Structures are given as C-alpha cells and as structure tokens.
Amino acid sequence: MILNLVIAYSSAKNVYKGVVAFLFGIWMIWTLGQIKDFGRADLNNVKSQPQVLRPRASEKKFTILFYAKPSSFNPKTVVFDRCNYKNCELTADKKLFSKSEAVIFHHNSFSTLPDKPSGQVWIFATQESPYHTSKRFKTDKLKMKFNWTKSYRKDSDGFSPYAFLRKKLENPVTNYTSIFMNKTKNIAWVVSHCQTQSKREAYVKELSKYIDVDIYGSCGKPCSFKNKEDCKSNLSTTYRFYLSFEIHYARTI
Numbered sequence: 444m445i446l447n448l449v450i451a452y453s454s455a456k457n458v459y460k461g462v463v464a465f466l467f468g469i470w471m472i473w474t475l476g477q478i479k480d481f482g483r484a485d486l487n488n489v490k491s492q493p494q495v496l497r498p499r500a501s502e503k504k505f506t507i508l509f510y511a512k513p514s515s516f517n518p519k520t521v522v523f524d525r526c527n528y529k530n531c532e533l534t535a536d537k538k539l540f541s542k543s544e545a546v547i548f549h550h551n552s553f554s555t556l557p558d559k560p561s562g563q564v565w566i567f568a569t570q571e572s573p574y575h576t577s578k579r580f581k582t583d584k585l586k587m588k589f590n591w592t593k594s595y596r597k598d599s600d601g602f603s604p605y606a607f608l609r610k611k612l613e614n615p616v617t618n619y620t621s622i623f624m625n626k627t628k629n630i631a632w633v634v635s636h637c638q639t640q641s642k643r644e645a646y647v648k649e650l651s652k653y654i655d656v657d658i659y660g661s662c663g664k665p666c667s668f669k670n671k672e673d674c675k676s677n678l679s680t681t682y683r684f685y686l687s688f689e690i691h692y693a694r695t696i
C-alpha cells in the first residue's frame with residue numbers, strides 16, 4: 444500500500460522528492476518487518492502470574508491499595524469479573540493501608556514509604572523504561588522493599604502492555620489514492636522531550652536534510668489549532684508520514 448502511494452507521488456511534479464519518499468517507504472516497510480510482535484496480540488513469554496497469597500483465597504475479600512496512584516487513575520473503573528479471583532477490591536483510600544493484602548506504588552508518585560506490615564505484598568508499578576525509573580533505586584531506602592512488579596515488560600509479575608495489535612475482522616472500504624492525493628506535505632512529528640537518550644532528535648535533524656519534516660509541540664512550532672483533535676486531524680490529512688520514536692532504548696522482555 445505504501446509503495447503504491449509513493450509511486451503515485453513520484454509521478455507528480457517532483458521526481459527527486461519522489462525518489463526520497465520511495466526510499467523512505469522501503470525503509471518503513473523494512474522497519475515494520477523488524478518488529479517481531481507486529482500483527483498479533485502476543486501473550487507468549489508472559490511471566491506466569493504470582494500465586495495467591497493465602498490458602499482458601501477465594502473465600503476472602505482482598506483489598507489492594509493503590510497507595511500513591513497517578514492522578515489519572517480511577518480505581519472504581521477496575522473490574523475483576525474476568526480474573527481468576529473476583530473477590531478483590533481496589534482502593535485509593537490510604538486509611539485502609541494496614542488491612543490491605545497488597546499495596547501498589549506508582550514509580551513517581553511517592554517520596555517516602557510507610558513501614559511495611561509483615562505479610563503485606565508491595566508492588567512497584569511503572570510504564571516507564573528502566574532508564575527513567577532506575578534512579579529511584581540508587582538509594583538504599585527502596586532496595587528489597589518490593590515483592591512484585593507491574594509494567595509493560597512481559598517478565599513483570601503483572602504484565603500491563605500499553606496496547607495490543609489485533610487483526611481487523613473486516614477490511615475497511617477506503618480509497619487510499621484519494622486520501623493520498625489530498626496530502627501536500629511529507630513528514631510531521633509532534634514532540635515534547637527535545638533531548639533524549641535515544642538521540643532521536645539527531646536522527647530527525649539528519650532526515651530533514653533530505654525531506655521536509657515539520658516539528659510541532661514543545662520542541663517545534665505550535666499546532667495552530669486550540670483543539671487537540673482538530674490538530675491531529677489536520678496533520679493526518681496534510682502529511683504523508685508521521686514520525687514516532689522512543690525516548691530511551693529499553694528491552695520489552
């Protein structure tokens with residue numbers, strides 16, 4: 444599909460730019476091919492989940508406390524219907540700390556830790572890469588405190604991926620030629636971390652010597668729309684490609 448679009452583009456007025464876009468298309472197809480998990484909701488290699496804490500676990504009400512929860516998280520929306528054990532209750536009420544079986548600490552929402560009651564399980568939760576979170580463990584205070592982890596990594600005790608890729612059941616009826624013909628610019632990138640460990644900014648700087656790249660957000664120009672959705676829809680109808688690069692290098696397992 445990308446190839447067709449690129450060929451359609453190169454038959455337009457500027458052959459040089461077309462060749463660059465063509466090479467870029469090939470590179471993108473190659474890159475996507477390198478992503479091993481692409482195209483399936485891959486639950487292989489997920490670490491087996493921790494054993495229940497107590498015998499006869501199904502007869503008891505379990506309290507799981509989100510001790511230092513990120514402001515975006517609402518415990519009321521968590522439903523245990525599809526879990527092996529449905530008799531759990533998630534709370535953000537710190538008054539329930541001493542009677543909680545397990546306590547979740549979100550990596551950047553706590554500065555000091557309470558004393559740990561014996562038998563309680565502590566869970567370290569993060570969706571950030573080790574590069575970002577490991578500095579939390581440079582002090583002895585956090586060492587050997589946590590029993591389980593909850594993160595995007597498959598070897599976490601609680602695997603919580605950002606998203607799954609699933610196959611569409613029906614092919615969308617879409618005229619890609621028509622969408623493509625309406626586009627007038629090549630590459631957009633919306634970005635807010637300007638200096639990164641992965642050096643993605645250097646890659647984009649080099650790329651922009653060969654093809655037009657427009658940078659929006661804190662590291663570029665503001666998108667001229669107040670509403671985020673209008674901005675996204677303008678970018679997606681205007682640009683042929685969108686860049687998406689990670690901030691850090693990190694393993695997924």
Ligand SMILES: *[C@@H]1O[C@H](CO)[C@@H](O)[C@H](O)[C@H]1NC(C)=O
Binds near residue numbers: 496
């Ligand atoms: C949790 O970690 C503590 C050390 O902080 C340990 O004493 C305890 O046995 C662990 N509990 C479980 C269920 O793994």
Ligand SMILES: *[C@@H]1O[C@H](CO)[C@@H](O)[C@H](O)[C@H]1NC(C)=O
Binds near residue numbers: 621
């Ligand atoms: C798709 O759009 C192009 C360009 O607007 C048009 O020439 C073509 O006929 C359309 N194809 C279909 C199947 O509608």
Ligand SMILES: *[C@@H]1O[C@H](CO)[C@@H](O)[C@H](O)[C@H]1NC(C)=O
Binds near residue numbers: 621622625
């Ligand atoms: C392309 O632009 C024309 C003119 O603005 C518009 O009528 C048409 O709906 C657009 N096509 C697509 C697929 O967005």
Ligand SMILES: *[C@@H]1O[C@H](CO)[C@@H](O)[C@H](O)[C@H]1NC(C)=O
Binds near residue numbers: 677
């Ligand atoms: C996107 O926004 C720019 C700047 O406001 C405007 O010139 C352009 O026509 C818009 N493109 C589309 C496809 O709406």
